[in-house]
Structure formats: C-alpha cells, structure tokens
Amino acid sequence: MSEEQxxxxxxxxxxxxxxxxxxxxxxxxxxxxxxAPVAEADxxxxxxxxxxxxxxxxxxxxxxxxxxxxxAEHAQVVEEELDTVDxxxxxRLRRTLLTLTGALGSVAGLAESLERxxxxxxxxx
Numbered sequence: 001m002s003e004e005q006x007x008x009x010x011x012x013x014x015x016x017x018x019x020x021x022x023x024x025x026x027x028x029x030x031x032x033x034x035x036a037p038v039a040e041a042d043x044x045x046x047x048x049x050x051x052x053x054x055x056x057x058x059x060x061x062x063x064x065x066x067x068x069x070x071x072a073e074h075a076q077v078v079e080e081e082l083d084t085v086d087x088x089x090x091x092r093l094r095r096t097l098l099t100l101t102g103a104l105g106s107v108a109g110l111a112e113s114l115e116r117x118x119x120x121x122x123x124x125x
Contacts, residue, residue, distance in 0.1 A: 044123050045087055051120040052085050055100075055113040062109045070110075074103045090124045097121055 059078060062069050070078075081096045081103075097118055104110045 044120070048085065048087055048117075048120040051113070051117040052082050055110065055117050056082055058110055058113045062107070070104070070107055078103050085121075087121070087124045093121050093124055 056079070059070070059075065063075055078100060081099050084092060084096055087093060100114060100117070104114050
C-alpha cells in the first residue's frame with residue numbers, strides 16, 4: 001500500500017472530537033456499556049457541607065447587619081478557608097478549623113455555627 005493509500009484507508013473507527021456513549025462498527029460488532037454504580041452520599045460529608053454552608057450564611061448575615069462585627073480581612077480569610085474544607089485531607093481540615101477558630105473565636109454571633117462545623121469535622125480526626 002502506498003503512503004497516500006495508507007493515509008486515506010479506513011482502519012476501523014476513527015473519531016475526531018468527543019464521543020459520549022458507545023460505538024460499534026461492522027456486521028458482527030458489539031458495543032457494551034457498563035455503568036458504574038452510583039455511590040451513596042456519605043452522610044458525614046453531607047453534614048460537613050451543611051455546616052460549611054450554615055456558617056457561610058451566618059457570616060454573610062452578620063456582615064450585612066453589622067459590617068464592623070468582623071473585619072473585612074478576617075471575613076476574606078474565613079471565606080477562603082471555607083473553600084478548602086475537604087474531609088479527604090484530615091490534616092488540612094484540622095488546620096482550616098484552627099484558622100477559622102482563630103478568625104471567628106471572638107465573634108459571638110457565629111459561635112454556634114462554628115461549633116457545628118467543628119463537630120461535623122471531628123469524625124475525620
């Protein structure tokens with residue numbers, strides 16, 4: 001086969017781009033799709049996510065009601081730390097809780113949400 005014929009010959013399925021689904025070709029070809037089972041949500045992770053969102057909501061409400069209750073730089077640190085909450089990394093989670101406690105420990109209006117977050121995260125220590 002010449003170089004030109006080789007480059008234009010069809011050697012089975014050729015895909016340019018993205019294919020979502022199964023592909024088959026030929027008279028006796030089969031395409032089989034095996035779906036992985038959907039993992040059930042871990043209730044501990046759901047509790048942790050809910051605690052993070054509750055703390056975020058209370059932080060926003062507190063800052064809207066009284067911007068002086070928490071300095072802007074502390075609020076920014078808290079938001080950044082809340083973005084890093086991940087039970088897959090217990091060391092990072094522990095450091096995040098320490099940072100949040102340091103930044104929010106003196107804010108009485110957030111004490112309950114902060115404690116809820118601490119309790120939700122404690123299962124990974």
